[in-house]
Amino acid sequence: MARRRYMLSEGLAFLPExxxxxxxxxxxxxxxxxxFWLFGYKLEKGDPEDVxxxxxxxxxxxxxxxxxxxxxxxxxxxxxxxxGMFHMFKAExxxxxxxxxxxxSMDQLDRVADPIRAVLMFGGALTTALxxxxxxxxxxxxxxxxxxxxxxxxLTVPAIMTYSAIFYRKWKMGRTI
Numbered sequence: 001m002a003r004r005r006y007m008l009s010e011g012l013a014f015l016p017e018x019x020x021x022x023x024x025x026x027x028x029x030x031x032x033x034x035x036f037w038l039f040g041y042k043l044e045k046g047d048p049e050d051v052x053x054x055x056x057x058x059x060x061x062x063x064x065x066x067x068x069x070x071x072x073x074x075x076x077x078x079x080x081x082x083x084g085m086f087h088m089f090k091a092e093x094x095x096x097x098x099x100x101x102x103x104x105s106m107d108q109l110d111r112v113a114d115p116i117r118a119v120l121m122f123g124g125a126l127t128t129a130l131x132x133x134x135x136x137x138x139x140x141x142x143x144x145x146x147x148x149x150x151x152x153x154x155l156t157v158p159a160i161m162t163y164s165a166i167f168y169r170k171w172k173m174g175r176t177i
Contacts, residue, residue, distance in 0.1 A: 005031060008040040012055060012086070013112060013162045013169075020053040027051055027090075036083035051090045054098045057111045059085045072098070085111070102173050109173075113166045120163050123156035 007026060010018045023033055023041065028050060031043040054077065060068055068087075069079045077089040077098060089098065099105040130152050133145035 003045045005043040005045075006037050006040055007031075007043055011162070011165070013116070014165045016055055020055070023053045024051065027053075033080055033088060033090075035081045036086060036088075050093055052093055052095065053080070053088060053090050056087045056089065056098060057085050057108055058087065059111075060087075085115070106170055106173050109166050109170050113163065113170075116159055116163045116166065120156070120159045123152060123159055127152040127156045 007022065010022070012019060019041075026043060027033075028048055030046055030048040032046045032049070033041045033053070034044045035042040056072075058068070072079065072089055075098075076095040077091045080088040080090050082088070099108055127149065130145055130149035134142055134149055137145055
């Protein structure tokens with residue numbers, strides 16, 4: 001029997017609660033998250049546990065890590081793994097959620113949106129420039145610019161969708177204030 005599995009993410013910008021619930025169910029079956037992987041999570045076989053999971057998005061400096069993880073631990077959350085700005089925590093069922101109010105939840109979404117906005121701005125500008133190149137060039141240059149345009153578009157469209165999902169979630173939360 002395999003000791004390691006991978007679980008695809010539903011998309012943290014779209015449905016983080018769904019991912020966390022899937023991880024909880026896997027944990028009940030003895031599959032514990034051990035890290036992030038490409039478009040999901042690495043899981044390892046262990047003893048089943050009934051815990052809840054949560055993700056925090058924050059870029060940490062080297063000297064901030066100890067204080068950051070200690071703050072979550074004092075609130076009942078245990079650090080599971082981190083990758084870049086993504087930090088996963090687990091806690092006993094019934095523990096107060098990391099984001100228990102609308103303002104802190106919106107703050108979290110702002111931290112996620114910032115790098116996506118930067119990618120979107122760069123990708124949008126690059127895609128536009130490449131599109132114009134396909135119009136105003138001929139021969140080999142046009143073929144190369146078409147290929148580059150398609151690749152750029154393939155990277156920009158998911159950024160647009162992700163940023164739109166974050167914007168929509170913030171809009172929905174803002175209506176409840």
